[in-house]
Amino acid sequence: MTTASNSPKRKLSGPTTASDVFFGTFLQAGRKYLFLPVDQKALFYLVAVTLVSTFAAYYPPSEGYYLASKGNIFNRYGTKVGWFWTIITVGPFIWLSSYLHHKNHSEALRHLTRLLVATGVWYFVTHTYMHVEKLTGRCVHHESGAPSDRDQCSLAGGKWAPGIDISGHAFMLIYMTLFISEEAKSFLNWPNTPKRNINISSLKECNEFKMYTNSVQGLFLILFFFHIFWDFQLLITCLFYHDASHKLIGAGTAIVCWALTYKFWYPMAFPGLPIKRKVKAF
Template identity: 35%
Template sequence: MAALEGCVRLWRSLCLHGSSRRHLAVLLAGIALGGSLIKELWPLPDSYLNNKRNVLNVYFVKFSWAWTFWLLLPFIALTNYALTQSVRSVLQRLSSLVVGTVIWYLCTSFFMYVEHITGNCYESEVLAELRSHHKDRHECKMNGGYWHGFDISGHSFLLPFCILTILEETSVLLDKRLEKHQLGTAINALFVALGVLSIIWVWMFCCTAIYFHDVWQKMIGTSFGILGWHVTYQWWYLQPFSPGLPPGRTSKDLKPHSCNN
């Protein structure tokens, strides 16, 4: 129990204040650019990390929004009910996960559309021979071809979006009322699980930046992820008809300031 509370205090002091979230958005953009430069100018040798079949990629990154969604769902429900005692407030805040799901769906669909309209079907990954008679990616793949188009990095979009969403939602733990609440143990356990998940997302985002895609594909993807966070938590959720910010958060939290731990 003491170890769990210690982890919560450390993570809360390091990551949950408004300035930390803003700085992290800039840091993530810097990682995307820096990793891209490493890939282009000083490429690293192949390793387990750039194997698309590695465990973290197959079982975590490919389902990153699902992992984020299903851990945030009970966390948001418990923390919001503990602070507001209102089922309506809980449901309103849970709708932020619906918004996140819509953003995920629309952005990934747009990326696939861009890849479709800019792509062609080739015999192999070396783009040796054009198979122009295959008109879309599905048909190309079904016939053993390789579809090559402008592939905006979905990982570069989704991982920053998940990371920033987790930090926004877990910032509710800055409210001192949750420290001694009867639901505190369950909330802290979910919080630590979300912290571990965030570390995995940051690590895999770094791997994506260093090993995969080209610089524009990653920078555009990352920009979409940061923009999705900015439009929701920094603007729309401040408006009356929205899921709203976590309890205790106001527009003042969006300005640089210092908070007591």
């Protein structure tokens, strides 16, 4: 005699499409790349900048390459406005991932404060570099007056001889990638579906969670793209721009700023470190 099972039947998922495979592959690649230990990344950047910059100083590559021009499209619309891209990509990622974890707007704002701090650090350091360069540089072959900066020098028909021109690009590119790597940790152990007995009780909320998860995954892939792009731009900077010592100072400053915030400040005080999920559940 056959008895019917009282256990509910498991609903089978739909067929896997090529786009699902493509998306999943890139998501896994992003996890492997962004979840590398940030301490090791910082050390790698310091060594890489030193070696590549020293090599370029003794064996300078041809400046005829398109990427050697500061007016190239990647530099003009990428690196020069790099912090803008950081704000509009990392900001939504922090907000959405934090809100879904805590289900609380105040907690999401608390985590978003780290972006505000990073923006302040970026602004202070880059403007300090500009001030140092202005104080140590000078205008030569000018027609009249005593121009005190590049713009005034150009208007006077002169040529600006840079002084201590610390690489703001080396600083910003490394600082952005370390910042992205730290904030991406909140995606670690992100569950594909919520545990309904914890925070999410209704089917509607469950479907909303899945929709928002897709958004977080998309933002995570965008962070992955920019991390790779900033690494590429750092290589170009090391090969073609600034003196080796100035690039090393910029790299060192970025690592110090990252360490002061994520190693000393955030573990002990507001706003705290990014979410660290030990298991795949909220």
